[in-house]
Each structure stands twice: as C-alpha cells, then as structure tokens.
Amino acid sequence: MDTAKFEEVFEAKLAKNDFIEPKDWMPENYRKHLIRQVSQHAHSEIVGMLPEGNWITRAPSLRAKLVLLAKVQDEGGHGLYLYTAAESLGISRDEMLNALLTGKAKYSSIFNYPTLTWADIGAIGWLVDGAAIMNQVMLQRSSYGPYSRAMVRICKEESFHQRQGYESITHLAFGTPEQKAMAQDALNRWWFPTLMMFGPPDRESPNSENALKWRIKRETNDQLRQRFVNQTVKQVEYLGLTVPDKHLKWNEAKQGYDFSEPDWDEFKNVIKGNGICNKERLASRNKAHSEGAWVRAAAEAYGKKQPEKEAA
C-alpha cells in the first residue's frame, strides 16, 4: 500500500470512532503530537508526587497519612501506565526521563506551586485532581488505544483522589475559624492555577486544532474549563467558602457561570520555568533519580545473572 492508501485507512478509522493501535500506520505528526502529550502527562503524574510527598511526614492523623501515601503511590502508578503508552509510540523511557530531568520536557504548570499548609493537600485532591479528572474523562475516548486504556484505569483511581480531597477540605471548612480560614486561603491560592490546568484559551492554543482533528482530544480547553467552574461552584458554596473571583456570576442564557480568566502571563512564565517551585521540583527529581542509580545498576547486574543460574 502507498502512503495515500494508508492515510485513507487511518482517516476511515477516525471517522468510525475506531482506535488507532501501536502497530497501525499513523501520520508522523499524529505520532509526534501523541508522544509529546502522553509523555508530558506522564511527567505531570511523577512530578505531581512531589508537592504531596512534602506532607506525608506531617499528615495530621494516621488515617490521613495512609490515604496520602496511597494517593502518592497511585500517582506513581499513573506515570508508569502513561510512560508505557508513550513507549508504544516508539520513544524509549530513557529518552523521556532524560527530557524531564534536563528540563527539556514540560509537565503541568500546577505542580510548580508550593503546598504551604495541610489545607493545600485537600485543595489539590479536590481541585487539581478534579480538573485532571475532567480532562481525563474526555481522554478516555482518545483515538490512540493505549492512551485511552490508560485513561480508563486512571479515571477509576482519580475518583478516590478527588473525594478524599473534598472530605479533607470539609473537615477544615466546618472546623474552627482558624481551620476554615486555612481552607479559604488554600482555595484563594489554588483557584486560578487550577483553571490554568486546562491550557491556554482556545483563541491561542497552538496544539488544539490537530488534537481535535485527530480525536486525541474531543473537547476544547475552554469547554472543559467552563464545565469545571460550573461543577465546582456549588461545592465551594456547600463549604461556606468564597470563590476568589469578583466577576463570578451565573449566566442564565448560557446556563453556566461567567468568570475571570486566569493571568495568562503568569501561566506562560511558569511554563517557561520561572514558577515558584520549578527549580526545586527539577532538583528533587534529579536527586531521586541519581540516588536510585545504584538500585538500577544492582537490579541490572542481578537480572543478567538469572539465565546463568537457570542454565547451571
């Protein structure tokens, strides 16, 4: 078959809502787009372990500590599902890790904000994981089979993340005035960075057009952002807290909220590496990776000895 014929088969599959599998022919740009998106997604899961890991030793109860450990372990698992999905596109894990550790690869800007209080851990589960779920539910129907299947598994697990976060925030919001103030402070700091997680506005989103055309994504950044705000406002109201946006207002005509856009200059600046924690996150990843070098070396040496032992 010549390329035109391959392309026809590929387009026909997309039109039928069929999935593209690793060994299927795909346009080079489709492959490149997916490698970028899936590896960045994997990096986000792995770097996402850091802001929460920061609080494991200081969790306020044994229950909270167990929950947080399980959640951070899940994030590591999510990173692994996604790395293998990306590997099926022909990039090695070494290449991806190297891109992350040298700062060449991007990950979600949200993880470059600091977790200052225990309320931030609740806010991350509730808001950050909530926003991630909204994006990932859509990605369950992504056209690339391995990515879609990883998303199905991840979404099941993320639901626990969001619910434990909201439960944790509920305890604070209905606790002492100081605890309630902590919850409000966390909401104030995480609200706009969370809205940024859906990516730049549609009018200036460079990668959206192809992603939609290829059904890698099925909805636009702004559509997802709007749905997130619509869904989250009543959760804020239940807590007796206030969304830190003077312009938030129900719009009867569009059956959704009007709200202020995040500061896109800040967003770009964080992406560029100038967020509060960019350097610290990268340094932590590098430290963990180099401290694990002897484990990898030992495992490799051990693995090499296994066939010899069996032969003997």
Next chain:
Amino acid sequence: MSDNQGQLWEVFVQKKSGQPFVHCGNVHAFDKEMALQNARDVYTRRNEGMALWVVLSTAIVASSPEDIGSFFEPANDKIFRHPTFYQIPDGVGHM
C-alpha cells in the same frame, strides 16, 4: 549515558479463578520475579486480580494490522459455523 530501565514485560491479569487472563498493560523489570512484583504493584493495587502472568514483550507474536482483511477472511463466509444457521422444529424443546 543510557540509563537502563530493564526489559519490557506484558502483564495479564486474571480477575477471578476460572476467568481468562486479560492483558492490562506492561512494566519494566530486570527479571521474572521483579516483573511479577512490579506488575502486582502497578496493576493490582485494588484487588483487580487473583493471578498474574508476565511475558517478555519480545516473545509476543502479533497479527499484522495491514493484513486484517485477508487474515481473518476465512471466517467471513462460513455462517454455518453458527448455531443460528440451523432450523430446529418447534416442539422439540430447548436445544
């Protein structure tokens, strides 16, 4: 410097005894035992399985997507392989 992450293994999980083993993803590991342990940690954190298989990815032989048409064609025109092809008279009960 290449920083070895081990070989790629495919993971199959059996949900309950008696059910088939179903492919669920893959892991990196340096030997069989580590592959099993990694598979357990990555794919069965919530009782998703009662048994696991791990197989080196390089050992999997797959049909080629380009040949789907001709490869599976022999099954297409043999509707007589299905029970619904046959007419059974009323009155003989369930068959």
